[in-house]
Amino acid sequence: xxxxxxxxxxxxxxxxxxxxxxxxxxxxxxxxxxxxxxxxxxxxxxxxxxxxxxxxxxxxxxxxxxxxxxxxxxxxxxxxxxxxxxxxxxxxxxxxxxxxxxxxxxxxxxxxxxxxxxxxxxxxxxxxxxxxxxxxxxxxxxxxxxxxxxxxxxxxxxxxxxxxxxxxxxxxxxxxxxxxxxxxxxxxxxxxxxxxxxxxxxxxxxxxxxxxxxxxxxxxxxxxxxxxxxxxxxxxxxxxxxxxxxxxxxxxxxxxxxxxxxxxxxxxxxxxxxxxxxxxxxxxxxxxxxxxxxxxxxxxxxxxxxxxxxxxxxxxxxxxxxxxxxxxxxxxxxxxxxxxxxxxxxxxxxxxxxxxxxxxxxxxxxxxxxxxxxxxxxxxxxxxxxxxxxxxxxxxxxxxxxxxxxxxxxxxxxxxxxxxxxxxxxxxxxxxxxxxxxxxxxxxxxxxxxxxxxxxx
Amino acid sequence: xxxxxxxxxxxxxxxxxxxxxxxxxxxxxxxxxxxxxxxxxxxxxxxxxxxxxxxxxxxxxxxxxxxxxxxxxxxxxxxxxxxxxxxxxxxxxxxxxxxxxxxxxxxxxxxxxxxxxxxxxxxxxxxxxxxxxxxxxxxxxxxxxxxxxxxxxxxxxxxxxxxxxxxxxxxxxxxxxxxxxxxxxxxxxxxxxxxxxxxxxxxxxxxxxxxxxxxxxxxxxxxxxxxxxxxxxxxxxxxxxxxxxxxxxxxxxxxxxxxxxxxxxxxxxxxxxxxxxxxxxxxxxxxxxxxxxxxxxxxxxxxxxxxxxxxxxxxxxxxxxxxxxxxxxxxxxxxxxxxxxxxxxxxxxxxxxxxxxxxxxxxxxxxxxxxxxxxxxxxxxxxxxxxxxxxxxxxxxxxxxxxxxxxxxxxxxxxxxxxxxxxxxxxxxxxxxxx
Numbered sequence: 001x002x003x004x005x006x007x008x009x010x011x012x013x014x015x016x017x018x019x020x021x022x023x024x025x026x027x028x029x030x031x032x033x034x035x036x037x038x039x040x041x042x043x044x045x046x047x048x049x050x051x052x053x054x055x056x057x058x059x060x061x062x063x064x065x066x067x068x069x070x071x072x073x074x075x076x077x078x079x080x081x082x083x084x085x086x087x088x089x090x091x092x093x094x095x096x097x098x099x100x101x102x103x104x105x106x107x108x109x110x111x112x113x114x115x116x117x118x119x120x121x122x123x124x125x126x127x128x129x130x131x132x133x134x135x136x137x138x139x140x141x142x143x144x145x146x147x148x149x150x151x152x153x154x155x156x157x158x159x160x161x162x163x164x165x166x167x168x169x170x171x172x173x174x175x176x177x178x179x180x181x182x183x184x185x186x187x188x189x190x191x192x193x194x195x196x197x198x199x200x201x202x203x204x205x206x207x208x209x210x211x212x213x214x215x216x217x218x219x220x221x222x223x224x225x226x227x228x229x230x231x232x233x234x235x236x237x238x239x240x241x242x243x244x245x246x247x248x249x250x251x252x253x254x255x256x257x258x259x260x261x262x263x264x265x266x267x268x269x270x271x272x273x274x275x276x277x278x279x280x281x282x283x284x285x286x287x288x289x290x291x292x293x294x295x296x297x298x299x300x301x302x303x304x305x306x307x308x309x310x311x312x313x314x315x316x317x318x319x320x321x322x323x324x325x326x327x328x329x330x331x332x333x334x335x336x337x338x339x340x341x342x343x344x345x346x347x348x349x350x351x352x353x354x355x356x357x358x359x360x361x362x363x364x365x366x367x368x369x370x371x372x373x374x375x376x377x378x379x380x381x382x383x384x385x386x387x388x389x390x391x392x393x394x395x396x397x398x399x400x401x402x403x404x405x406x407x408x409x410x411x412x413x414x415x416x417x418x419x420x421x422x423x424x425x426x427x428x429x430x431x432x433x434x435x436x437x438x439x440x441x442x443x444x445x446x447x448x449x450x451x452x453x454x455x456x457x
Numbered sequence: 458x459x460x461x462x463x464x465x466x467x468x469x470x471x472x473x474x475x476x477x478x479x480x481x482x483x484x485x486x487x488x489x490x491x492x493x494x495x496x497x498x499x500x501x502x503x504x505x506x507x508x509x510x511x512x513x514x515x516x517x518x519x520x521x522x523x524x525x526x527x528x529x530x531x532x533x534x535x536x537x538x539x540x541x542x543x544x545x546x547x548x549x550x551x552x553x554x555x556x557x558x559x560x561x562x563x564x565x566x567x568x569x570x571x572x573x574x575x576x577x578x579x580x581x582x583x584x585x586x587x588x589x590x591x592x593x594x595x596x597x598x599x600x601x602x603x604x605x606x607x608x609x610x611x612x613x614x615x616x617x618x619x620x621x622x623x624x625x626x627x628x629x630x631x632x633x634x635x636x637x638x639x640x641x642x643x644x645x646x647x648x649x650x651x652x653x654x655x656x657x658x659x660x661x662x663x664x665x666x667x668x669x670x671x672x673x674x675x676x677x678x679x680x681x682x683x684x685x686x687x688x689x690x691x692x693x694x695x696x697x698x699x700x701x702x703x704x705x706x707x708x709x710x711x712x713x714x715x716x717x718x719x720x721x722x723x724x725x726x727x728x729x730x731x732x733x734x735x736x737x738x739x740x741x742x743x744x745x746x747x748x749x750x751x752x753x754x755x756x757x758x759x760x761x762x763x764x765x766x767x768x769x770x771x772x773x774x775x776x777x778x779x780x781x782x783x784x785x786x787x788x789x790x791x792x793x794x795x796x797x798x799x800x801x802x803x804x805x806x807x808x809x810x811x812x813x814x815x816x817x818x819x820x821x822x823x824x825x826x827x828x829x830x831x832x833x834x835x836x837x838x839x840x841x842x843x844x845x846x847x848x849x850x851x852x853x854x855x856x857x858x859x860x861x862x863x864x865x866x867x868x869x870x871x872x873x874x875x876x877x878x879x880x881x882x883x884x885x886x887x888x889x890x891x892x
Contacts, residue, residue: 236710243707250699257696261689267682275675278668281857285864292868420714424892427721431886438875438882445875449868 076102076173078188080166083158084115093117096162098169100188112189118143120187121165123199127183128172133331134408135178136415138171139320140164163313175414177407223333224340227405233412234329241322248315255307262300269293288448295444299437306433314426318419325415328408335404339397346390349383493614500529501608501623503601504544506593522593523548524600528623545626549574552600554633555622559613560755561638564762565845566613567852569606570751572599578680578743595744602748612848648761651768658767659842665849666760673753676746683743687736698729717892724885731877738870745863749856756852759845766841770834777827784820787813 082097095115102110121140128137141164169188172178186198272290276283505525513519529542552571559568576592586592604623607613618636621629704722708715 239710240707243703243710246703247700247707250696250703253699254693254696257689257692261686261693264682264685264689268679268686271675271678271682275672275679278671278675279857282860282864285861289864289868292871420892424714424717424889427889427892428886431882431889434882435879435886438878442872442875445868445872449865449872 075104076100076179078169078173080162080169083162094158096165098188106185107189114188114190115192116187120195121168124183124187128178128181131181131183132177132407134328134404134411136324136328136411137178138168139317139324140168142320160313163309164317167313167317223337226333226336229409230329230332237322237325237329241319241326244315244319244322248312248319251307251312251315255304255312258300258304258307262297262304265293265297265300269297285448288444292444292448296441299440303433303437307430311426311430314422318423332404332408335401339394339401342390342394342397346387346394349387349390493609493611495608495614498531499608500531501604502527503597503604506597507546520588521548524597526604526623543624551630552603554630555619558618558633558636558638559607559616560758561642562616562636563612565759565841566610566848567752567755567759568613569603569610570748570755571603572596573747573751578684595740599744643762643765648765651765652761655764655768656771658764661846662760662763666757669753669756669760673750676750680743680746680750687739691732691736694729694732697725701725701729714892717888721885721888724881724888728881731881735874742863742867742870745859749860752852752856756849759849763841763845766838770838773827773831773834777824777831780820780824780827784817784824787817787820
């Protein structure tokens, strides 16, 4: 009895393959309204973290294209395109068009078109992280590019950023919880002034400061009893981060080498063409040679394009992801640390309350002329009250911790599946592209080699 | 004939499983089939190379390489195992000496070139060191090629000095010097002078010289670019080796993806390693181009020799004409041309009849000699043009054949490289899809 998108493998085959890569498999237990698109569901209820995956719908071949292939039952489609430059007295910046098409009921209209700048995306990400500290929010492309003198308004940079922003919004749209966020809806639909005014609301600076201070204090204190699964998550994330960074760098290097190879290769064909002019008998084979060189150049250029526009961005996205993962694990740790701190404080208070009935304070109270029994009872009441408060607080913290753990576990499992699908698809497609490259390069070579062999002498 | 291949792009026709070395053998076989008497009865090869040390002309220790020339009598009739080959060792400088001898002695022949003295057009992985084993090996092949080219040339194959180069271990050098060929060599200055001042060279030779220049320019450019391309290609392949390493490391932290990643990593390593063989084969194409690069020099030399012959003919004719004119002037007493003698005789008086008689007699002799000389030079020039043009045509056909083969074997090599690439990446794709 679940509303919204369902990964039911009994529906059309084309659909199930696409979806199951994106959504978690649902538990058969019908009590759970886990992935309801009901917008009132934002916090509070706990998640069942034991998501089972039905083997039947595990993805074998997820076709990874530049444009996301939308499964039929997806009900929201977001595109980012048309970068435009805006010049004001103070600054110059780029806005991107964000186009939304949706059949969701919580949206008043079925189509929206707005313009957003990087700042706005950044705001959205922060809001989502605020609301869901232990969910894995998709990464944004970097604010600045450190290495190389990359002009902020360089075309390649803008293109790459545009694609990454497109990815960002789509990943949110695919996320069962994040896509229900009110902030997300406003981001997609509000006019510029509406968005600006909405941004001003929400928890003020001071309260956010308070959160930060608590978080820092908790970090300093550290977690004492981290559950084993989060330990192994931490280890994995650290190792994975290193590997992704390496792969990112290697891919960049390959692109660079191929570009340089292409530059040199481009000089060959003109020389063969020049040579044709001096020859008679050799003119034909030389012309064929020229066409072979030309074809090789074209194919190599396409290969470079593919690597730059398809493989590299996904690797880079996962590099950025690992930062998010580390942050999320840290936040979870902080919550646990806070919980542990409060539990310890309670324990201390309890022992204190026993020690309260010790001599010194009684002596003081009798000095002051109060009835020791009365004073003791007053103090006891006071303590009981404090302890009760602390207990309530701790219960809330415990709930919060359990909630955090479960959301993280759930989202972690989802993230892992996505990662596996995405990277498998990316590398498989890359291998396919390389095969294509060789096949296409070979074609004119056959022409050159076949008519003449053994016809000589 | 081969019409059906033109339409399809992926036609699989023709023997494309030939390796470049097999094609090279085809060239050798072609030479044998052309059948000079020499090659019909003698098998020639440069089998080995060795380092030697010794004292050179200025008594300094030097290291040099010697090459083993093996010759074996070809007995077409008998099916018995061939007898053991005769062999002797020669240095590169001796090959040079042989070639210089041939250049001078057969100036109308486009003499086959030697492999390069120093490694040029290298890309970074190849060493430019003459002692480098790869360079020595390629030189060995080049020297063998040179000997086979000479042995298959209709004129050069019959040369005795060449034959003793192959067979006579001792004192071959003395024999060569005894021919006195060095005295017959034309000085560069003389040749240059002729080139500038010749009035009526045969147009065909001028065109050939021009063609030689163009071919040299084109091939040099190609070789240079090719070296840079090889360099870059090497880089591209080798970086993929890093994928192999990282996939391997990554597979250690993954559960389901581990196997796929691990095996994919191995294929990346294989891909990176495959470039060494590819570039070695490609070197072969470069060597074939290089041979013709050096051939252009020999071609131009023949054209220059023609210019020299023609120039000498023109000079002889001019000389004869001027002598005849002088005779006429002496005989008739008129001075048509300005000369110091004429002036002085005007100033200081005429010569005596006896003096004039004597002069006339000398002139007559000179004119007679001049006419003989002119005839000689004329014949020389005509014969040279005839035999040189025959050899140039032969060279042209050989060049067309060989370069066509070179282009084809290059294409075949590239196809094989692509096939390997397809195989590796298909394998990798399988592994990735199992991730």
